[in-house]
Amino acid sequence: METTSPTALTDLVRRAQKGDEDAQRELIVSYQHRVAGFVYAITNRSDYVEDLSQQVFIKMVRALDRLQAPAQFESWLFRLARNTCIDQLRRQKLRRIFLPFGEEHENIPEPAGAVDTEELDALRHALAQLRPQDRALLALVQEGRSHAEISEILETSVAAVKARLHRAREHLREHYQPTHET
């Protein structure tokens, strides 16, 4: 929603809250690419993107009337997206306890470099080395969320966010070594 002013966005959210389907559709279309990228950054799995993005927007449509401050829509949406991704990864981890052979089937490596550029491939490789929580933190920064907003989303202090972000960036840089390149 880069081109929409905050007032227009607030109006759109208010209309969507009243059940206006056109407004809901407009919100989805406006944010679908950003949410998809966000989901990809956290899960590092392109095959999760469509399903998880869909889950995020279904939750959005269903819970929109409970959003009390329409101006906070973006923060709220990315909090939903973050929690949906983290829940999915937790569920997947739990499933692995009961289905020990599932991991091999779930973690089939994507064909790196098939369509990716070298830069994207290196970024994906580096992200894969990070914890999902740290990937979420970096993705929130990429989404332009401020430290204060991130601290609200993660329900922690701004100082803690800064410290965690510093560590996450260090780790990302550390693993952004193209050692897997040919």
Add this chain to the structure above:
Amino acid sequence: MKPEDRAWADLQRQAAVHLRHGFADRVLRAARGPRATAWRQLYEAAAARLRPGFAERVLRAARRVADLPSLSSQLALSAATAALCLGAVLYFHNRALEQADARNLAEWQKIVDAAREIDTSGL
């Protein structure tokens, strides 16, 4: 060139052979971390995974989910059914007890009457 200088140059050449092509770029990239373009490519790759008609599919799915009874309403219905069953069991149990009591009292009354009759006839 002195022999030791030549040896140093040989050493450097030998070491340089082990550096793969694009070494400087890799070092710079590792030092800087991923650039904004890498993140943009990641987002573009993700966006490309969404099939056309994504918004319509989401809205349809949201409507379907909305038509389903919520978990709380399902729980309330289950609780109400359980309460109704329990109430019915208690009601029939009480009725059966009352009927058994009435039957027993009638039997006792018969015995009492018979005993009274024996008493009066004996006198």
